Amino acid sequence: MDVLVFESADSAVADVVDGSVVLVGGFVSAGTPSNLILALKRGGQTGLTAVANNIGLGDLLDELCEERQLAKVIATFAIRASGTRSSRFEAQYRAGEVELELAPQGTLIERLRAGGAGLGGVLTKTGLGTMMAEGKQVLELDGEDWLLERPLRGDVALLKAWRGDRQGNLQYRLAGLNFNPVMATAADLVIAEVEEIVEAGEIPPELVGTPGIYVHRLVQCDPVPVRWDG
Amino acid sequence: MDVLVFESADSAVADVVDGSVVLVGGFVSAGTPSNLILALKRGGQTGLTAVANNIGLGDLLDELCEERQLAKVIATFAIRASGTRSSRFEAQYRAGEVELELAPQGTLIERLRAGGAGLGGVLTKTGLGTMMAEGKQVLELDGEDWLLERPLRGDVALLKAWRGDRQGNLQYRLAGLNFNPVMATAADLVIAEVEEIVEAGEIPPELVGTPGIYVHRLVQCDPVPVRWDG
């Protein structure tokens, strides 16, 4: 089935409702849906939970803090161990205005994968004996302890790929994959920004990183330069 | 680090020891390491546990039953619901000479993935309320039942890819991926047969299906034609 091609990032995210859980692909500058994040800023939706690898100084996700659109962030990088400048998110976090749930990267991706793959959870050793295990179930199996991590899904996923075809197939570029392919499986509404929209068949079957059935909306955008500062 | 390139499939599997758990990639005719299986037959190792998608009529894996090399099979396709001809495996299974552990395909691949990814298990709904749940732990979480499936690993994995480079990177062809990329992560010794060995860098980074660090041995073999009969 053909994917819906939107004319602008703004129109693609316009009907995202307040309070949505939004999965945001990307890893620092790579594969980050910058245009969709900025469109969400212009859209003004509030009470959002953002699930993303990083929300640091210079991250566009931090822009959503300008008008306090984020109620909660689930991330792996959030507050730096040192440095004097701080992000908007950091300031709001310290003021108790936004909630933070930090997750180990390998656990965050497995939770999202479980959410997309119909699994009820996975057992990991990561986080055992640390703050990350607080409030979570530990299973002892054959004399070994394992931490049970539960699935995580979004109402919406915002992705960035290099090219998308009219069936929604996505091709990623270099290290632009990161969280995008798994997040594509784990949200009810999947919106991808791509640098180029091509006809079905132009992306070789071996190079499809996200099959089109996961993608609902596509929008062509010129990439926004990103410079990260942690 | 350069992978070890073997001169023949026979030499590549020669030191596989009796009683090994052998993961065998492939799905019917696609991505099946036919030469390595036949080399194992000539090698004569016994007491093997084979983990593979299918052991049906016409499968080369069934050849290992000729000299009773298999003690146990973990598979998803094994005994057909109908038909008069039967495989060697089927005859030996009926005679109680070989053990069979049947697994749902999605569960088998997740067990192997957990084995390769350092996970202690996954929770699935697949198999709940069926024979597959017998002897397994059921977890009730938020009012829903989940079946706990534990990791599975091999001593050896036999894989088939299209091309391999001298660092062991593997490129698969069409639907030749199937179980191969996950099995590559889940065995102590990983041996791959490929149709062509190329220099490092000849497989574009986006087309590496199994990174070379998972592969220990490579052997170039002309593919053996496979015709499946279920």
Next chain:
Amino acid sequence: MRPGPGALGRLNIVTAQPPTGLSRELIALRAARELERGSVVNLGIGLPTLVAGFVKPADDILFQAENGILGYSGISDSEFDSDLINAGGQPVDLVPGASFFDTADSFTMIRGGHIDAAILGGLQVSARGDLANWFVPARGGGSVGGAMDLAVGARKLIIAMAHVTRDGEPRIVEECDYPLTAERCVDVIITDLAVIDVRDGGLSLRETAPGISPEEVAEWTGAGLLIPDDVAEMSL
């Protein structure tokens, strides 16, 4: 097991021969009609494989094969390529926009609820929609493939099968006595005699094959069957 009395208790002559219904091809044709336009569909081994041949390009159906293909059009007449097969080992042709992936990603698709419909064969279906299709007790061992994951994960599960066994025993029963594939998973049963919906934990006749009466369907059904007033004849 002999055919027990259906909901309406019409089976009086236990030695009766079942009526001649649809051919395997026509069952597949009727099953193809059950697919919604633009949906993503997985076809089981055997009879369901034939469904691909009855789907038109305008139906915009995308077939998934659990061995790692999304977007094949049907069984191929081209030269056999051992790396381009469906889950039944048959050669297939691709459509533009097809993709390949490994088994882990394939079952993310299946178990994760991303397949709109699966059409599988059946050995038995119970009144509440339990499916048995992987293990024949007399043969043992079994072959499950992706069936359990498809039964759990596909949004709509269609079973395409003969209404009765070769021995004339109903395959639609109050309780499966064959080992289950999954509980309460079947949405629609399409047989040589009828289209039956599993609805609110019970069976409801929707259509009969040409020349077959609702009563005949009930007679050869081993479980209670609701026969609404508006049962239609299949249009094929």
Next chain:
Amino acid sequence: MRPGPGALGRLNIVTAQPPTGLSRELIALRAARELERGSVVNLGIGLPTLVAGFVKPADDILFQAENGILGYSGISDSEFDSDLINAGGQPVDLVPGASFFDTADSFTMIRGGHIDAAILGGLQVSARGDLANWFVPARGGGSVGGAMDLAVGARKLIIAMAHVTRDGEPRIVEECDYPLTAERCVDVIITDLAVIDVRDGGLSLRETAPGISPEEVAEWTGAGLLIPDDVAEMSL
């Protein structure tokens, strides 16, 4: 926390200044020497990133970045490509045989024990090899990235850090009072003053920095430290 007495109780003058040891670059150089030929290595953000610059092609080291690259050679001088960065956001160059993959596959590599060595920064390391490196209580919140998975999954965990804090407090302590990254995970600690092995649940001095005595190392170490007879000076 003030520097407590070490195993040998040598710290008498609490107002002492720590001796000047290796620069960050030399710590990175010494850490690079710790890598075995042909190994697969992940470098943490910060100081560990510098290690890539001290590895020679003949060392045959393959660097993995948790954002989905296997096989980068180091920080790139080329034009910035936003899709070709390491986990610290720095641009990198690729080596022949490199590959890309998504985060799930990246952590299969890391958690599954397929990374030979990880070099991470540290805030504190305990006598039994517990690591704390992601959360500064005074700042809260934290940034964990892939550190917990690397600490659990890497076959060998090397911590590269300053021996003491800017305030002169030991980072090597009996018990971490910062929140842990993982328990009993550290194999080797490389600081500006020393190379220390975590062995059988205790710390053992292996090498000292040029001009630093074993006693000085013990003095600035907040945990029991075994000083064998054959402690060597680092060769840099």
